[in-house]
Amino acid sequence: MTLKNANQTQLRFKARDPVLVLDMDKAGHVRTPFYVRRKIGEVIDFRGYFLNPEELSIGNTAGPAVALYRVRFMMKDLWPNYNLDRTDVLCIEVYDHWLAPIANDEARP
Amino acid sequence: MNPTQRPHEHTHSHEHDHEHAPQAVEDGQSDVDGQQLVDALQAVLIKKGILSAGEVTLEIQNLESPGTHLGAKLVARAWLDPEFRSKLLRNGKDAAAELKIKVGEAQLVVVENTATVHNLIVCTLCSCYPRSILGQPPSWYVSKAYRARAVREPAAVLAEFGLDVAADVQISVHDSNADMRFLVLPQRPANTDGLSEESLTKLVTRDCMIGVSKALDIPMNFTR
Secondary structure (H helix, E strand, O other), rough: OOOOOOOOOOOOOOOOOOEEEOOOOOOOOOOOOOHHHHOOOOOOOOEEEOHHHHHHHOOOOOEEEEEEEEEEEEEEEEEEOOOOOOOOOOEEEHHHHHEEOOOOOHHOO | OOOOOOOOOOOOOOOOOOOOOHHHHOOOOHHHHHHHHHHHHHHHHHHHHOOOHHHHHHHHHHHOOOHHHHHHHHHHHHHHHHHHHHHHHHHHHHHHHOOOOOOOOOEEEEEEEEOOEEEEEOOOOOOOHHHHHHOOOOHHOHHHHHHHHHOOOOOHHHHHHOOOOOOOOOOEEOOOOEEEEEEEOOOOOOOOOOOOOOHHHOOHHHHHHHHHOOOOOOOOOOOO
């Protein structure tokens, strides 16, 4: 279910912002797979506000809704020994609280 | 029940409805524990009058009635109508609604194959799939092998499906891990100018809308 931004909070990220995926020690119905954690990617777009699945799965359906972004990674940044002849990318959805901002010069050393 | 092996055995429906991988595909045998749990839950709900057996049957029917023809219609229309194509790429759900196709999922993100980009859809965490327009996913889509390998070595996986993607074509893998559902808009096959929408839909397979193949070429004996 797409929700309105109940809190009118400012979006933290915009398209092309470099972001770091956090490696939080959370149990349960977590939708951030391990293979993107601690990896740096780039925001594709903001997709709306959604109820947090980590809360929904334990019956907390009252919200608040959280911002959901799509983030793009270079495959060679995700996997060791990825074929360097290829420029393949991985796109995935990440909820706001799993993302940290990073400076542009940190993203592309 | 071993919780480390079966983290997703619960069968309640979340508000945004992540589908969970059927265990039958995971371990090659029927999921007896899970089935007993579902049967017991259903029996209690019916006994309490919260739902009826008929409603359960109807819901199963609703789940299983959509088919790939709905996705194929979106693709064929996009091939024929540039304005519709733009709308479909901007907001898949709204564009589908124009063709009276109801997308049940929160959003439909349509990703377009081009001469330089090839898109591939996977759900690494379970089996999220645009069921309202493609029906139920094929068993390989739900398999752990596909889910693990599609994000790790997509070119090799596609080659096994019979699709060689040149090194200068970027493979863009979409992990459908949360609230979005994805549909690939395949490239229109050559020599299809003048074909009707209905004829074009016959070239649009389930697999090309997941991204493991291209749309079909027109057969040699095809009559226009």
